[in-house]
Amino acid sequence: MLLISIILFILGLGLGSFVNALVWRLHEQGIGKRQQATGKRNLNHGDLSILKGRSMCPNCRHQLSALDLVPVISWILLKGHCRHCGKTISKQYPAVELAMGFIFALSYIFWPAAPHFNGQWLLLATWLTASVGLMGLAVYDIRWMILPNKIIYPTLAVAAAGRAVYIGVFQGRPGHAVWLWALSVAIASGIFYILYTFSQGKWIGFGDVRLGLVTGTLLSDPYKSLGMIFVSSLLGTLFVLPHLITNKKTMASKTPYGPFLIAATGIFVVFGDSLITWYKNLFGL
Ligand SMILES: [Zn+2]
Incomplete structure (x- = not known):
């Protein structure tokens, strides 16, 4: 190891x-x-x-x-x-x-399951490959406030191919797994699509909507997608808050959201299962 x-x-x-x-x-x-x-x-x-x-x-x-x-x-x-x-x-x-x-x-x-167990190596390899694209997106977004399609689409292709093969080969109930994948994407991308449409692009860029296709696919679990969005907004708020208090509004409005979504996705890909178990125990669910 x-x-x-x-x-x-x-x-x-x-x-x-x-x-x-x-x-x-x-x-x-x-x-x-x-x-x-x-x-x-x-x-x-x-x-x-x-x-x-x-x-x-x-x-x-x-x-x-x-x-x-x-x-x-x-x-x-x-x-x-x-x-x-x-x-x-x-x-x-x-x-x-x-x-x-x-x-x-x-x-x-910290991978949640033994890599040799039931195709986990495939999920891990898919995540590591996709993380290269996600890092590119995060850096580009920090520097120029854009999530380029030239990185989003290849990363999405990697994430989707890995997930599809994993479901087809290793998962017992493929229909159910595809349903969870779709729900996960609907949450990770759909919420931003609604915000984008509602605010006419003022609150959120369309790049964040597209990024949701990638993060939703990598997580392929509606609960993890919800948690990811919650943690990303928490991280974003914690980052922006000091600038708002000191009244540097321009800094706050120049903060891209993509890197927080990407960081939260990484957290939920690796620690999502434990976080959800912890949350359920907390409320006795
Ligand atoms: Zn030089």
């Missing part, structure tokens, strides 16, 4: 590095497209492929060597500066790498 945890931690660090590159490249592509639309083409932007090509410094675009690309360690050794242009490299880079490392290791360590 220790060895697998360490391997997963290292794998997570590497995928965190991928998330940083993915988010940056996607955003650069967006700038490139806007420049193309306005006719002001600047070759620095928009010519990057998402998955191909060597890693480079976000500032000087110097190609990075393997030594510059060791997650976290390179950043520490270079004291957060690019070796070529000397410009500061955001703390986002090591933070995302570390976060992915811990998500990978802790999800495995």
Whole structure:
């Protein structure tokens, strides 16, 4: 178990590095497209492929060597500066790498059932793969207040494929399981769809509605979806409250909701069963 945890931690660090590159490249592509639309083409932007090509410094675009690309360690050794242009490299880079490392290791360590038991490994693998996309969405949302479809849809595909195979192969009552999946999505996405329609997009973005398809599928349990929404609003409120008290309303209105939904989903994917049992016991249900 220790060895697998360490391997997963290292794998997570590497995928965190991928998330940083993915988010940056996607955003650069967006700038490139806007420049193309306005006719002001600047070759620095928009010519990057998402998955191909060597890693480079976000500032000087110097190609990075393997030594510059060791997650976290390179950043520490270079004291957060690019070796070529000397410009500061955001703390986002090591933070995302570390976060992915811990998500990978802790999800495995605290997974609610033994991974070899009845297809749990498939659910765990689906969650870990989807968590890479979710991290990309969270980072993008924090930086630019957008949940890009280019990350949402592939993540949804992974989550849905994993769930469908799990239900088809490992679950005794597939009809019932599909019903729970549908209810879960209806809650995780439907509540936001209602809020979106009701407020004409002022309270919540359509990205949060789409994100609900992913979180609802990953949870595939209406109770967990309800709990996830409750915990996400709790986390969001706790984060925004200090800014409201000090009257920094702009900060509060500039806080994206996606990262809280994503964090709460992670909590409920791993700890959902224990949280629901605890809640039921609390009220003697
Ligand atoms: Zn540089």
